[in-house]
Amino acid sequence: MTHSFEQAMAAFRPALPLAVALSGGADSSALLIACAERWPGQVCAIHVNHGLQQAAGEFEAHCKALCQRLNVLLAVQPVAAGAAPGQSPEEAARSARYKAFESLSLDGIGQVAIQSIALAQHADDQVETLLLALSRGAGLPGLAAMPSHWQRAGIDWYRPLLRVPGRAVRDWLRARGETWVEDPSNGDLRFTRNRIRAQLMPVLEAQFPAFRDTFARSSAHAAQAQWLLLEVAQGDLAAVxxxxxxxxxxxxxxxxxxxxxxxxxxxxxxxxxxxxxxxxxxxxxxxxxxxxxxxxxxxxxxxxxxxxxxxxxxxxxxxxx
The missing domain is CATH 1.20.59 (Chorismate Mutase Domain, subunit A)
Incomplete structure (x- = not known):
């Protein structure tokens, strides 16, 4: 079932020290504030500047001001996110971000050896990911959508807000008088994800109010089935x-x-x-x-x-x- 922002953060127990991926938008700003208040001195932030839009400087300035106010160490990483042949700009930017997160965390931020990284995707992002996978005819890995926890390169990765509706994150920020930077590309309906958010999600909300929960259950079933297929594949590969x-x-x-x-x-x-x-x-x-x-x-x-x-x-x- 969906959780409040407070419930999700209370259930979040990462290995420390923790790095929060900070874009400067509402979701990552809320996640950083909550983590920094809960584990003072044990939280860092990573901001990746793609330089792809005019607002990039505003995002970076917000991140620096927020981290200074929270007394949080911030690593800013500029990246070149050019798309390879057959790769969308969104995929290229996402790949560049993850490489930057992993590189900075493995090298350490300042004198801090990072044990975990937290990403701020929420329940609406999870629904959008599932719908995109369905629209592309994806198999089980795509239908499983985004995991809430996984390990890679010796680091624990978390998405603690996957059961929190996007509006709940923003409500939490507004109640505290916090600000964030709005990504201007979020309103661009040329992007499929934005059309899902602006046009399809309100219809789902009206017709199936519990769609975030039911879609999450379907993704969990797909993830479980994919793990089973992986076990079978590992055994079969050993045999062949x-x-x-x-x-x-x-x-x-x-x-x-x-x-x-x-x-x-x-x-x-x-x-x-x-x-x-x-x-x-x-x-x-x-x-x-x-x-x-x-x-x-x-x-x-x-x-x-x-x-x-x-x-x-x-x-x-x-x-x-």
């Missing part, structure tokens, strides 16, 4: 080998074969095949009944190739097997 043996793959059902191929490509090569690429790869595996059968299929940023009795993935721009 790394790189996978073609004959062993052929002994699996189509669903388990697809599952283990996705896991192999992602875990070993950081490659996410499209549905069409995976389907063609499975068709070729099924047809591979002679020694002379050749397999070479584009998958992600590289190719899957048959070599003797096994499959290999390679990037021709780096090194072929």
């Amino acid at each position: 080998g790394t790189p996978p043996q073609i004959r062993a793959l052929q002994q699996l059902s189509a669903a388990r074969q697809a599952n283990v191929l996705r896991h192999w490509l992602q875990s070993e090569h950081g490659c996410a095949p499209s549905a069409a690429q995976l389907q063609e790869l499975q068709r070729q595996i099924a047809a591979c009944t002679t020694r002379g059968h050749r397999i070479e299929i584009k998958v992600g940023g590289g190719f899957v190739r048959r070599s003797n009795d096994r499959l290999h993935w390679y990037n021709p721009r780096v090194l072929a097997p």
